[in-house]
Amino acid sequence: MALTREQLAQRVAKELQDGFYVNLGIGIPTLVANYIPQGMQVMLQSENGLLGMGEFPTEENIDADLINAGKQTVTAVAGASFFSSAESFAMIRGGHVDLTVLGAFEVDVNGSIASWMIPGKLIKGMGGAMDLVAGADNIIVTMMHADKHGNSKLLSTCELPLTGYGCIKRVITDLAFMEIKDGAFHLLERAPGVSVEEIVTKTAGKLVVPEHVPEMTF
Amino acid sequence: MAGFNKVVHSYEEALAGLNDDMTIMVGGFGLCGIPEGLINHMVKLGVKGLTAISNNAGVDDFGLGLLLKQHQISTMIASYVGENATFEQQMLSGELNVILTPQGTLAEKIRAGGAGIPAFFTATGYGTPIADGKETREIKGRHYVLEESLTADFALVRAWKADTMGNLVFRKTAANFNPMMATAGKITVVEAEEIVEPGELDPDHIHTPGIYVDRVIKASFEKRIEQRTVKAAK
Numbered sequence: 001m002a003l004t005r006e007q008l009a010q011r012v013a014k015e016l017q018d019g020f021y022v023n024l025g026i027g028i029p030t031l032v033a034n035y036i037p038q039g040m041q042v043m044l045q046s047e048n049g050l051l052g053m054g055e056f057p058t059e060e061n062i063d064a065d066l067i068n069a070g071k072q073t074v075t076a077v078a079g080a081s082f083f084s085s086a087e088s089f090a091m092i093r094g095g096h097v098d099l100t101v102l103g104a105f106e107v108d109v110n111g112s113i114a115s116w117m118i119p120g121k122l123i124k125g126m127g128g129a130m131d132l133v134a135g136a137d138n139i140i141v142t143m144m145h146a147d148k149h150g151n152s153k154l155l156s157t158c159e160l161p162l163t164g165y166g167c168i169k170r171v172i173t174d175l176a177f178m179e180i181k182d183g184a185f186h187l188l189e190r191a192p193g194v195s196v197e198e199i200v201t202k203t204a205g206k207l208v209v210p211e212h213v214p215e216m217t218f
Numbered sequence: 219m220a221g222f223n224k225v226v227h228s229y230e231e232a233l234a235g236l237n238d239d240m241t242i243m244v245g246g247f248g249l250c251g252i253p254e255g256l257i258n259h260m261v262k263l264g265v266k267g268l269t270a271i272s273n274n275a276g277v278d279d280f281g282l283g284l285l286l287k288q289h290q291i292s293t294m295i296a297s298y299v300g301e302n303a304t305f306e307q308q309m310l311s312g313e314l315n316v317i318l319t320p321q322g323t324l325a326e327k328i329r330a331g332g333a334g335i336p337a338f339f340t341a342t343g344y345g346t347p348i349a350d351g352k353e354t355r356e357i358k359g360r361h362y363v364l365e366e367s368l369t370a371d372f373a374l375v376r377a378w379k380a381d382t383m384g385n386l387v388f389r390k391t392a393a394n395f396n397p398m399m400a401t402a403g404k405i406t407v408v409e410a411e412e413i414v415e416p417g418e419l420d421p422d423h424i425h426t427p428g429i430y431v432d433r434v435i436k437a438s439f440e441k442r443i444e445q446r447t448v449k450a451a452k
Contacts, residue, residue, distance in 0.1 A: 047321065048247040049391045056449040064250065064441035065378075065392040071248040071301075072447040082390050084397040084425075085247070085273070086329040089322030093342065112345070122310070123318065124300030130348065131322030134341040165345025165361075 001193045002174040010035045010218045025102030026070045028142045047088050047128040052080025093135040100136040104143045106158045109205040111168040111180045114160035133164030145173035145202050152204035175199050184208045189216045222383040224434045229259035232407050232435045239267040240371040243399040247273050248444045251392030252281050253376040253409040255437040269293040275305045297321035323365050330367035332401025337366045373403025380410035384431030385424045400426045407433045
């Protein structure tokens with residue numbers, strides 16, 4: 001079975017490490033915050049100027065001056081800090097964030113990512129995505145393996161305008177966990193009950209399949 | 219005004235000299251930390267042909283959306299503009315020139331502008347449409363794009379506390395683009411929730427020194443929330 005959004009977030013959460021500063025993008029990446037393992041300390045960076053993002057506030061604690069990058073009202077944890085957008089992107093561009101998780105429309109075998117613009121559709125802007133992919137060494141892309149017509153989103157070359165060139169090393173889809181290196185996707189794990197054949201069929205870019213592909217655990 | 223007293227008491231004084239076709243910077247992220255009263259007064263002034271530099275474009279009936287509705291902005295430099303139907307319509311019709319800029323690059327362009335740095339190299343956007351027509355360079359094995367800095371005729375800033383000399387303190391994530399913009403305006407106008415006397419702000423806690431600030435006006439803010447999210451009460 002393909003992973004649900006929650007399972008995808010759960011699998012990403014296994015890549016967290018104690019003491020990590022983490023930036024989570026909008027959508028599935030945001031859900032990762034719900035699966036931070038017990039006893040592990042992780043500080044969430046929100047690029048609008050908050051390090052140490054907490055959960056949503058109660059109705060009484062809502063503060064219009066305290067939002068996340070998705071413009072949602074949030075709280076700050078003990079030890080949090082606030083800063084300008086320039087400072088925030090110094091952290092991001094300077095490679096100080098340990099892990100960045102974000103979504104994508106397409107990823108290719110060279111690690112390029114397209115996530116912000118579909119020609120012919122209304123362009124809303126890239127926000128901080130281009131800075132995030134250019135600045136972080138450790139990026140996990142979460143996405144659906146194929147679109148609803150079964151067309152692969154894991155390509156030889158991205159067809160949509162890029163968000164970043166050659167910057168993605170790990171992808172977790174609803175079907176598989178893959179590493180990108182040497183111009184190919186390398187299959188590391190498959191979703192429980194998903195066959196290697198299905199993953200091969202739905203991967204348009206070059207895919208290297210080892211003899212044994214373990215199922216994901218959560 | 220006397221000496222270093224930068225306090226003005228009306229929006230007319232605050233925005234004196236703001237004319238058609240000028241470039242303005244407007245602080246805020248979404249609707250958080252925007253100089254509401256200054257924006258409202260620009261609507262009242264009816265200035266047109268503005269180039270507006272702001273991370274977002276407000277919503278249809280609040281923030282920069284109000285200026286868009288009156289067709290006062292001709293060029294918008296922003297990183298994300300997804301929450302505004304007026305904006306979409308004017309962009310599609312070609313009435314509005316839109317320069318989408320990655321958020322970190324936008325922040326750094328403004329910071330650099332205020333710091334007297336004309337351009338900088340960044341890896342952000344290399345190999346993407348953002349780099350089209352721009353100089354690129356390989357430095358120590360990595361590719362970078364040359365991005366030019368930004369300044370403005372007027373920088374419109376929202377602060378939490380100001381003293382009469384223009385020293386500023388911001389609050390929580392309402393800081394966002396405001397501190398850099400305060401440095402990058404030929405005339406920087408600050409709308410503050412509270413104005414105190416010199417010496418009342420701890421010099422160790424000042425975010426923006428008064429040297430960058432030209433005018434300060436006290437205001438009360440609606441502080442509209444774009445995405446009100448709460449956790450269920452236990």
